[in-house]
Amino acid sequence: MGKRAIITLFGFLFILSGCQTVQSISEKEIQKDDVFSTDVDKDKQEKEEQDVVKEDAEQDNKKDRDTTVDSPVKKEDVEPKYRVSDNWSLQPLLEESNEKIVLLTIDDGPDKYSLEMAKTLKSLNAEAIFFVNGQFLTTDKGKEALRKIAEMGFEIGNHTYSHKALWWKEDGQRVEMPEEEQKEEIVRVNEMVAEITGEKPKYFRAPFGKNTDFSASFVKKQGMILMNWTYGYDWNKEYMNETAIADIMVNTKLLSNGANLLMHDREWTANALEEIVVGLREKEFEIADPSLIQMP
Structure with a gap:
């Protein structure tokens, strides 16, 4: 082989080697780029997952906020809509107040059926006043019944302690019960109810609807509403x-706007x-x- 041929051969081999080296370097760079790209993708995926988790958490928090039941408005903060009239019915105070209303009241509890009646009313989303006798609040059973009734809202x-007539x-x-005894009949129940429920009664109903000048005046001084019935x-x-009581309570001619309905623990x-x-x-x-009745 001539000298020129040998030089040409070596030149060709050198170029070929260089191309392979470049190709090798390029492949390594590509592989490196692929690794970097993969790492970036993983970082991106992880970040996206974190963002999704964060977004889900924020949505959950928002959902919790949206579905959280607001704290009930204190009844003392609610604007009154009605007043007790001279004939014991409810009269609207506001133009937008519904006139076609009735007030449910239940006396002589908590004896045998008051708690059951409260549960029935609660299931029907119907409000009422339970006028209690102190004589039923001396036992654990009576106290627990009253506590549950109050907890239901x-x-x-106050229906006095012993349910004795204030006059006869x-x-x-x-003849009137001595004023000190009348006072005791009222105050004793207020204290018992407050101890059990944490709140003094707002309403007073005399046994048999027989009020005296003293009881009416004393109740007013206590910041309570005097109440009888329609x-x-x-x-x-x-x-x-x-059957008979259900029929008459709904179909009596005395049913009218604002009527104050009297029922008992029976x-x-x-x-x-x-x-x-x-x-x-x-x-x-x-x-x-x-709770929408105007207080004195």
Whole structure:
């Protein structure tokens, strides 16, 4: 082989070697770029996952905020809509207040059926005032029943300790319970209810609806509302059954706008209570919320 040929051969081999080296370097650079690109993709994916988690958390937090039940408005902060009139019915204070309302009240508890009646009303989303006798609050059972009734959101009224009449007739003459005894009948129940529920009663109803000048004045000084009723029937023998009491409470001629309905802790009334509420609503009467009654 000539000298020129040998030089040419070596030149060719050198160029070929250089190309392979360049190719090798390029492949390494590409591989390096691929690794870097993969790392970037992983970082990007991780960041995106973190962003998604963060976004999900924010959405969950927002959802929690959106679905969290607001703290109930204190009843003391609610603007009153009604007042108790001289005939014991409810009268609207505001133009937008519904006139076609009735007030449900239940006396003589918590005896055997008050808690059951409260549960029935709660299931129907119907408010009421439970006027209690102190004599039923001396046992753990009575205290627990009252506590549960109050915890369900029902207003508690004072119906005296012993349910004795504050006045009566003797030989045709009116006789009144001594004022100190009247005071004790009222104050004792206020204290018992406050100890059990944490809140003093806002309403007072005298046994048999028999108020005295002293009881009316004393209750007012206590910042309470004096209350009797428009109609009630469940103490009359002819209405001491579920069918009769349900019918008369809804269909009496005394049912009118603002009517103050009186019921008692009695088995027949407890059994008829749902039918009474449904019947009143079918006549388009709204069950009034006692917390919307104007205080003295």
